[in-house]
Every structure is written in structure tokens, then in C-alpha cells.
Amino acid sequence: MLFGWDLKSLWRKAHHKRYDALLRAGKLQDAVKSYQHMIDEITKADCLDWFNDFKQECSALCAANGEAAFAASDYDKAIDLYSMAIDLDSASDIFFASRSEAKSSKMLWEDALLDARKVTELNPSSHVGYRLSHSALRGAQHYEEAIEAFTIMLSKLDNAPEVQIRDLRRQYVCPLEAEDAIQRAVLIELSNAPLRLLNTSTGLLCDRAAQLNFFKTSPEYKELLSSITKRLDLQTERIKEVVAMHFRCVLLSHRWEKTEALLHHIQDKMVYELDGLGGTAKLQSFCKVARDAGYFWAWMDTCCIDKSNNAELGESVQSMFVWYRHSALTIVYLSDVPPSSQPGALASSVWNERGWTFQEFVAPKVVIFYQKDWSLYLDDRSLNHKESQAIMKELEGATGIDAQAMISFRPGMRDARQKLQWASKRVTTVQEDTAYSLFGIFDVHLPVIYGERKQSALGRLLQDIVSRSGDITCLDWVGQSSEFNSCLPADIISYATPPYSLPSLSEDEIQTAVSSLRNIVPVDSASQLYDLLENMNTPLFANCRLRLPCIVFRVTEVKRRSGRAAHSTYEVKADGLQGLLITTGKTLIQFSRARPIRQTFFLVRPWDRRLLGLPDFSEQLTFADEGESVGDWSESQSGLDDTDESSSNSPGEEELSVDLDVHSQSLRLMVHLGQAFSALLVAQQHVGEYKRVASDHNIIAQVKDPASIDIMNIRALDIL
Structure with a gap:
């Protein structure tokens, strides 16, 4: 006391006003420093009420300013402000929680974890x-601990006394749900992958269970599992992306050598530890190249299929195209192309x-060629x-x-005949593989029956193509007939000769021909x-029997002209056709109108509906596969719009227009039918049954008079 004044009280009041002024001026840090200086000078008991009020107000301001800084992504400032709030009130879990989030945003994972544990x-x-x-644990890549912390968090939500806190649980998923979602994505991804895969990291051959277990032990899996916390996470593409990235697979395309690493050579063994001889050296190099390129999984046909298991072998043959289609990379190993080869070696x-x-x-979409020493082709x-x-260009x-x-x-x-031509000169070690190797090319699914022999396997394939597509171009071949059906070839090499192409007429030529027929052919x-x-x-086509819609011309004369012992050329005449020559290894009975025989022969024009100006059946199948109906396609091509009243004609004019259009279409068809065509020679076997007589060259026939409709004998023949 001095002159009756309480100086200590006056000093406190002066400081109170100073703190208040600093706070009002927004100088929060200066206010806190002054407060701390004052606390050092006096005891809290001297100003307990003011102390508590100031601490509460100041810490609240620090927290509020910290939130503003955090929202502005100024994490350093936010951390400083939250730290000031904690200095004022170290018993508040809220301040520690806020600072933990700010530190996580700065990727200060260990510091963030300390604050989280303080909370x-x-x-x-x-x-x-x-x-x-x-x-914080996820950020520090301690994924297993992160999952454990998340599991405890869920239990706290489940047991919270407040309803609104328990309601928060609905937005979260438990790790088991996340595991199920990941496993579903894995199974979908692996549905287009081989059954067994080589792990390029370990060198072990893995079945599906081993592949999944390896993924579950990987950092990618643990990181993904720890990141799936909310239900919305289950719907994101990230699960698919992580799974697809891990299970990217490299497939090998190569020619089998005399010695190859087979399944029993590598099962339960590490590929890298085997003796590097022959096919094993190729396998080891392949796995190393795939591994060095960043891929975990690889596949090689010699050792990744159990060929003693017919079911697995059949499934592998059926799935091979899909596996290569979905490969991340296909490596082609050229064992007969030496290092540093020049262009042309491939x-x-x-x-x-x-x-x-x-x-x-x-x-496959991505392919890389390697030479004999596993160097890149042409570098x-x-x-x-x-x-x-x-x-x-070289491959072309x-x-x-x-x-x-x-x-x-x-x-x-689509383009079945061309695909058969592309495959016609290729060879396989196992004869049935001539057909089986094309199952994926034509997207057919047929039983794999090793031992059935080549003609049966190829016959079943061609039968399926014709039956499903209606494509008659598969009947356009030269060579020897198959025992499966005489309309099919015995060997795929018969498709090496390009099919006969119809003469191409210009529109002017067609119109001229139509005009000449208009006054001759009755409407x-x-x-x-x-x-x-x-x-x-x-x-x-079913059960080795073909019912073929066609235009038939009865053969009236066969006369042997010349030829070697094995092959003869015959002059052949048929009703309505110009004379033609046929060369065949078959011996034909010679006859004429003057010297008839009991057996009937026909020259047959298989009906090709493309002559109507419409798409063939294989094209219709393609449209349907792409989700576009044939009806929609036809309508869109017609050029007509039913809603356009201005273009409509009166009933009489419309009928006349339609009649003229139909007549023109009919005459255009007759013009095409008058052109040369590739014919089949068939011989009657029993009543209503025929067999094709194979020829060494295309049989090119042409009608004598396109205007003679009466010679058009249209029917369906049953060909054995």
C-alpha cells in the first residue's frame, strides 16, 4: 500500500487492460507473451478469476485462428496457433486433435501420431x-497398425453413449468389408488371366490361392486396405486400379524347342535356382526380363499348364486368346534371330x-520382340x-x-475366309491344334478333343462358323474334300488360294445393263x-450335314479332255451355263445327253445374300454384338423419315414409286447373277443327298443369258 493505494491491484488492472487491448487489436501472440510474463511475476491465486477467463478466451481465439489458417492451407501457422492454445490449456483433447490434423497435412506423421495418442x-x-x-500411421506406412487403430475407432463409435456419435458409424466400413471388395476385384481381374502364374520376384509357380496370398502380403494391398474406410471408398475406381496394376501379367510367345521346362520341372521349385540349360535358361531369362520391367507375374505355355489334366488343358486352349488379349505385355522370343540382326531377320x-x-x-495390344540373346530386335x-x-511392315x-x-x-x-487364308500356311506340331489355335480368332467355344484328328477338329470349327454366321465364303477353297463333310477342305492349306472375286461393275455399267433388261424381263x-x-x-450346318441354299444348274455333259494320271481336266456343260473346264483328282464318269447316266450332277452357286445389297449374316451378328439391332441399322440406311410429311407422296404415287424401286432392285440382282461366279460341283448320292466333288482350281461359271429366269433353279441341297 502506498498513500492508501493498492499498487499490486493497480498493476494487475493495467496488465488486464493491456491484454484486452492486444486481443482486440488481433495481436494474439503478444497478448499470450504478456500473459506468460505476468504469470511469472504473480501467483495465479492473486488473479484466478481473470486468469481462467483470459485463458479460455485466448485459447479459443488461438483455436479459431488456427482453424482459419488450416482452412487456408497455412499449416505452419495453424500448428503454431494450436500449440499456443495447448500452452494455455494442455488438458483439451480438441486442441491436440486439431494440431494432429495440421501435422498430418504437413506429412509430419510421427509428430501427428504423438498428438493423436495424446487425444x-x-x-x-x-x-x-x-x-x-x-x-498418421497410414502416412508413415505402418499399415497394419493403422488398420488396428481404425478397428478400435469403429468399436468406440459402436459403443458411444450419444446417438449422434453412433450414427457416424454408418458411413464407415469395417476391414472385413473392405477385404471382400478387394477380393471381388481380384477375382474379376484374374478371370481374364491364366490359372497358374510365375511370380517373377520369388521364381515360384503360383496357383490362384498363392497369387492372392502374395498380393495380401504386399505393401500395395495393405495400403489399399488401410485406405478403405468409408462406404464411398468401395465404389471408387482406385480398388480396380491397384488390383489391375499389381496383377499386370507378361505372356511369352515363342517357338517350342526340343527341350523345354515343363510343369513337373518347376513345380514347388524356384525357377532362378534351377540349372540354366535349354528351355530352363529361356524361362529364367523371360522371368528376369519381366521382373526388370516392373511386372510381378509372367506366364509361359510350356510350364504353366497341366497338360495331363484334360479339363485344365481344354480350358486353357479355349481361353488362350483372351489371356493374350488382356496381357499387359506380350514378349516374343525369336530363338533363331541372332544378336545385332539386320532388318528382315524377323x-x-x-x-x-x-x-x-x-x-x-x-x-495382345502391346508386343516387344527379343532376339536370341534377349536383346531388343533392331535395338x-x-x-x-x-x-x-x-x-x-516387315511382318506384313x-x-x-x-x-x-x-x-x-x-x-x-466377320471376314472368316480372309482369316482362314492368313492361317492357311501355318503349321502345328499336334495336328488338332491347326483348328484349336483358331478358336480364339473366331471367338468360338467348342470341346477340345485331342485324338480326334485334324479333319474332325477343322470340320467342327468350320461347321460352327457357317452355322453361326451363315457365311458361305468358307466353302470357297480348292484341294481335297474332308471326310467330315465334302463341302469342307481336308486341310487348312486349301484356303491359301485367294477366293474368287466377283467382277466389279461400275454404277454406269449396272444402269446400262438394267435398262437393257427392263423391256425384256417381266416385272x-x-x-x-x-x-x-x-x-x-x-x-x-449340323451333325456333319450341310443344308445349303443355292441356285443349281443340272450338268448335261462331262467329257475328259486331258490330264495326268492323278489329275484330269474335264469339259463340262450344264443347263443355262456356258461351257467350262474342271480339273480334279477325282475320276468323273463321262456322259452326255446322248449317253445319259443314272447319277445326277449339279453345278451349284451357293446363295450369297449380299447380292441383294443387304449385309451378310456375319455382319448382322457383329451389329448385334455391339448392341445395335439389325432393324435399327436397316432403318438408318434407308434414308427415309416417316415424320417428314413434305417428302411423302400421294397414295397412288407412293405405290408407283415402290413398284418401280422393287423392279429396279430385282433387275440389279439379275445383272449380278449374270456375272461369272465360283461354282461347286456336286454329285447325287441318295435321294436328296449330295457330295461335293473337289477340284484343283476354282470352278468359274457364267450363265448364258441373264434374262432367262426360267433357268434359275433355286433350292436347298443336303450335302454330306
């Missing part, structure tokens, strides 16, 4: 500390001649040799397949012919 210490019943621990490789390598190249270091013009010349067709190949029935007769052909059924 749990101050408020053990709260879920917040465990949520923050989960975040074209000379026997790899181009093998049956299975056809689909192994056209199916081409691009990521995809399918994008190399030099390499693709070697295989006869257009480069663009190899790059953008689509399996299916009704031409229209009836058109309607009859338009309503012809598709070819029906």
Missing part, C-alpha cells in the same frame, strides 16, 4: 484419437510359320513394337496380313425371283 490419453472413450492415429524367323503364334501376336526401345512402322510382308489388321484385330466371324417374274432369294434361309 486418446485425454479422452479414452472418444473415437477421434484413433481416427487420427489411423491417418520376317525369316520360323516364329511366323507356327499356328499358335498367329493369335499370340494379333490378340528398338519403344514401349510397343506394334507401333513400329519398320517392324510392322512375312505373313501376308495387313499391318493395320494385325494392330486392330477383332476376333469373330412379276423378276420380283418373284427377288422375293424368293430374299426369303432363303441361312445355311444350316
Whole structure:
């Protein structure tokens, strides 16, 4: 006391006003420093009420300013402000929680974890500390501990006394749900992968269970599992992306050598520890190349299929195209191309001649060629040799397949005859593989029956193509008939000869021909012919019997002209056709109108509905596969719009227009029927049954008079 004044009280009041002024001026840090200085000078008991009020107000301001800094992504400032709040009130779990989040945003994972654990210490019943621990542990890549913290967080939510806190649980998923979601994604991804895969890291051959177990032990899996916390996470593409990245697989395309590493050689063994001889050295090098390129999984046909298991072997043959199609990379190993080869070495490789390598190249999207010493062909270091013009041009010349067709190949029935021609000169060690190696090319699913022999396997394939697509171009071949059905070839080499192409007429030539027929051919007769052909059924092929819709011309004379002992050329005449020559290894009975025989022969024109100007059946199948109906396609091509009243004619004019259009279509068809065509020679066996007589060259026939409709004998023949 001095002169009755309480100086201590006056000093406190002055400081109080100073703190208040600093706070009001927004100088929070200066206010806190002054407060701390004052606390050092006096005891809290002297100003307990003011102390508590100031601490509460100041810490609240620090926290509020910290939140503003955090929202502005100024994490350093936020951390400083939260630290000031903690200095003022170290018993508040909220301040520690806020600072933990700010430190996590700065990726200060260990510091964030310390604050998160302090939150749990101050408020053990709260879920917040465990949520923050989960975040910090994930950032520090302690994934298993993060999952454990998250699991405890869920239990805290489940047992919270407050309803609103328990309701938060609905937005979260437990680790078991996340595991199920990941496993579903894995199974979907592996549905297009081989059954067994080589682990390039360990060198072990893994079945599905081993593949999944390896993934579950990987950092990628643990990171993914720890990141799936909310239900929305189950719907994201990230699960698919992580799974797809891990299970990227490299497949090998190669020619089998005399010694190859087989399944029993490597099962339960580490590939890298085997003696590096022959095929084992190739396998080891392949796995190393795949591993060094960053892939965990690889597949090689010699050792990854149990060929003693018929079910597995059949499934593998059926799935081979799909496996190569979905490979991340296909490596082509050219064992007969020496190091530092010059351009042209690839074209000379026997790899181009093998049956299975056809689909192994056209199916995958990314391909890289390696030489005998596992160096890159032509030292081409691009990521995809399918994008190399030099390499693709070389392959185009070697295989006869257009480069663009190899790059953008689509399996299916379309262009069946051309695909058969591409495969015609390729060879396989096992005779049935001539057909089986094409199952994926045509996207067919047929039983794999090793031991059935080549003609049966090829016959079943061609039968399925004709039955499903209605494509008659598969009947366009020269050579020897198959025992499966006489309309099919005994060997795929019969498709090496390009099919006969119809003469191409210009539109002016067609119009001229139509004009010449218009006054000769009766309208009704031409229209009836058109309607009859338009309503012809598709070819029906089942149980080795072909019902073929066609136009038939009765053979009236066969006369042997010349030929070697094994092959003879015959002069053949038929009703309505110009005379023609047929060369065949079959011995034909000679006859004429003057010297008839009991057996009936026909020259047959298989009906091709494309002559109507409509898509063939294989095209319709393709449209349907792509989700576009044939009806929609036809309507869109018609050029008519029912809603356009201005273009409509009166009823009489419309009928006249339709009649003229139908007549023109019919006459255009007759013009095409008058052109030369590739014919089949068939011989009657029993009543209503026929067999094709194979020839060494295309039988090119032509009608004598396109205007003679009465010679058009349209029917369906049953061919054995």
C-alpha cells in the first residue's frame, strides 16, 4: 500500500487492460507473451478469476485462428496457433486433435501420431484419437497398425453413449468389408488371366490361392486396405486400379524347342535356382526380363499348364486368346534371330510359320520382340513394337496380313475366309491344334478333343462358323474334300488360294445393263425371283450335314479332255451355263445327253445374300454384338423419315414409286447373277443327298443369258 493505494491491484488492472487491448487489436501472440510474463511475476491465486477467463478466451481465439489458417492451407501457422492454445490449456483433447490434423497435412506423421495418442490419453472413450492415429500411421506406412487403430475407432463409435456419435458409424466400413471388395476385384481381374502364374520376384509357380496370398502380403494391398474406410471408398475406381496394376501379367510367345521346362520341372521349385540349360535358361531369362520391367507375374505355355489334366488343358486352349488379349505385355522370343540382326531377320524367323503364334501376336495390344540373346530386335526401345512402322511392315510382308489388321484385330466371324487364308500356311506340331489355335480368332467355344484328328477338329470349327454366321465364303477353297463333310477342305492349306472375286461393275455399267433388261424381263417374274432369294434361309450346318441354299444348274455333259494320271481336266456343260473346264483328282464318269447316266450332277452357286445389297449374316451378328439391332441399322440406311410429311407422296404415287424401286432392285440382282461366279460341283448320292466333288482350281461359271429366269433353279441341297 502506498498513500492508501493498492499498487499490486493497480498493476494487475493495467496488465488486464493491456491484454484486452492486444486481443482486440488481433495481436494474439503478444497478448499470450504478456500473459506468460505476468504469470511469472504473480501467483495465479492473486488473479484466478481473470486468469481462467483470459485463458479460455485466448485459447479459443488461438483455436479459431488456427482453424482459419488450416482452412487456408497455412499449416505452419495453424500448428503454431494450436500449440499456443495447448500452452494455455494442455488438458483439451480438441486442441491436440486439431494440431494432429495440421501435422498430418504437413506429412509430419510421427509428430501427428504423438498428438493423436495424446487425444486418446485425454479422452479414452472418444473415437477421434484413433481416427487420427489411423491417418498418421497410414502416412508413415505402418499399415497394419493403422488398420488396428481404425478397428478400435469403429468399436468406440459402436459403443458411444450419444446417438449422434453412433450414427457416424454408418458411413464407415469395417476391414472385413473392405477385404471382400478387394477380393471381388481380384477375382474379376484374374478371370481374364491364366490359372497358374510365375511370380517373377520369388521364381515360384503360383496357383490362384498363392497369387492372392502374395498380393495380401504386399505393401500395395495393405495400403489399399488401410485406405478403405468409408462406404464411398468401395465404389471408387482406385480398388480396380491397384488390383489391375499389381496383377499386370507378361505372356511369352515363342517357338517350342526340343527341350523345354515343363510343369513337373518347376513345380514347388524356384525357377532362378534351377540349372540354366535349354528351355530352363529361356524361362529364367523371360522371368528376369519381366521382373526388370516392373511386372510381378509372367506366364509361359510350356510350364504353366497341366497338360495331363484334360479339363485344365481344354480350358486353357479355349481361353488362350483372351489371356493374350488382356496381357499387359506380350514378349516374343525369336530363338533363331541372332544378336545385332539386320532388318528382315524377323520376317525369316520360323516364329511366323507356327499356328499358335498367329493369335499370340494379333490378340495382345502391346508386343516387344527379343532376339536370341534377349536383346531388343533392331535395338528398338519403344514401349510397343506394334507401333513400329519398320517392324510392322516387315511382318506384313512375312505373313501376308495387313499391318493395320494385325494392330486392330477383332476376333469373330466377320471376314472368316480372309482369316482362314492368313492361317492357311501355318503349321502345328499336334495336328488338332491347326483348328484349336483358331478358336480364339473366331471367338468360338467348342470341346477340345485331342485324338480326334485334324479333319474332325477343322470340320467342327468350320461347321460352327457357317452355322453361326451363315457365311458361305468358307466353302470357297480348292484341294481335297474332308471326310467330315465334302463341302469342307481336308486341310487348312486349301484356303491359301485367294477366293474368287466377283467382277466389279461400275454404277454406269449396272444402269446400262438394267435398262437393257427392263423391256425384256417381266416385272412379276423378276420380283418373284427377288422375293424368293430374299426369303432363303441361312445355311444350316449340323451333325456333319450341310443344308445349303443355292441356285443349281443340272450338268448335261462331262467329257475328259486331258490330264495326268492323278489329275484330269474335264469339259463340262450344264443347263443355262456356258461351257467350262474342271480339273480334279477325282475320276468323273463321262456322259452326255446322248449317253445319259443314272447319277445326277449339279453345278451349284451357293446363295450369297449380299447380292441383294443387304449385309451378310456375319455382319448382322457383329451389329448385334455391339448392341445395335439389325432393324435399327436397316432403318438408318434407308434414308427415309416417316415424320417428314413434305417428302411423302400421294397414295397412288407412293405405290408407283415402290413398284418401280422393287423392279429396279430385282433387275440389279439379275445383272449380278449374270456375272461369272465360283461354282461347286456336286454329285447325287441318295435321294436328296449330295457330295461335293473337289477340284484343283476354282470352278468359274457364267450363265448364258441373264434374262432367262426360267433357268434359275433355286433350292436347298443336303450335302454330306
